[in-house]
Amino acid sequence: MPGRKAPEEYRRKDILRAAYDVAARHGVEALTVRAVAGRAAVSHGTVLFHFNRRDQLIASLLDSVLDATTTLRVPADVERLTRPAERLRALLRAEMERLSSDPRHYRLFLEYWALGVRNAAIRRRVSEALHGYRRAFRDVCEALTREERAVPRPSGTRMNGRLAPTPDGLAEVAVSLVHGCALQAVIDPKAFSVQQHFGSAARMLDGHAAGALAR
Structure with missing residues (x-):
C-alpha cells in the first residue's frame, strides 16, 4: 500500500x-x-x-560492517588540502582515528574475515571491499607519485637509492597501516596509541617511500 x-x-x-x-x-x-x-x-x-532467513540477515549486516571499515571517509578539511603529501598524511590520520574510535566495527570485520575462510561468498565480498578501499587511496597516491616524478633528478638515478614508489604500492601500504592500527586498537586498547602509530608510520614512509610523505 x-x-x-x-x-x-x-x-x-x-x-x-x-x-x-x-x-x-x-x-x-x-x-x-x-x-x-x-x-x-x-x-x-x-x-x-x-x-x-538468518543467512540473509548476516549478509546484510556484512554490508554495514564493510561500509564502516573499508569505505574511505574524506573530511572536508582534508578535501581542501591541495598538496598530495599533506592530503595523504591527513587521510591516514583521519582513517586511523576513525577506525580505532569504535573497536566494535573492526572486531566484526575480523569475525567476518574468519567466516570467509570457509564461506566463499563472504570471502569474495571482503576481498572486493578491500580492493575498493585500496583504489580509493590510490587516487591521492597517484597524485603524490606524479608530483615526485616531476622533481628534476639526474638521468637514471633512483630516489634516495630506491625505486620510486608506485600508486598501487603506496595505496597498499596506506591500507595496511590503517587496518594495522585498527587491529592493535582492538587487541590492546589500553597500551596502544593511535597517535604514536601514526607518527611512526609517517616517519617509516618518509624513509621507505623516499620522502613521498615528507612535510
Whole structure:
C-alpha cells in the first residue's frame, strides 16, 4: 500500500541496528532471528518479513560492517588540502582515528574475515571491499607519485637509492597501516596509541617511500 514503504524501510534499519548490537556484544555466531527480534523489540515474524532467513540477515549486516571499515571517509578539511603529501598524511590520520574510535566495527570485520575462510561468498565480498578501499587511496597516491616524478633528478638515478614508489604500492601500504592500527586498537586498547602509530608510520614512509610523505 502507498505510504507504508517509508515506515517499513525505517523498521528494516532498526532491525539491522539491533543485529549490529547483538553481533557486537556476542559475536556474529550469536546472530539469530530470535535474538535480533528481542533486541529490536519486534516479533520473530517481523524480522523474517524483512530478512527471509538468518543467512540473509548476516549478509546484510556484512554490508554495514564493510561500509564502516573499508569505505574511505574524506573530511572536508582534508578535501581542501591541495598538496598530495599533506592530503595523504591527513587521510591516514583521519582513517586511523576513525577506525580505532569504535573497536566494535573492526572486531566484526575480523569475525567476518574468519567466516570467509570457509564461506566463499563472504570471502569474495571482503576481498572486493578491500580492493575498493585500496583504489580509493590510490587516487591521492597517484597524485603524490606524479608530483615526485616531476622533481628534476639526474638521468637514471633512483630516489634516495630506491625505486620510486608506485600508486598501487603506496595505496597498499596506506591500507595496511590503517587496518594495522585498527587491529592493535582492538587487541590492546589500553597500551596502544593511535597517535604514536601514526607518527611512526609517517616517519617509516618518509624513509621507505623516499620522502613521498615528507612535510
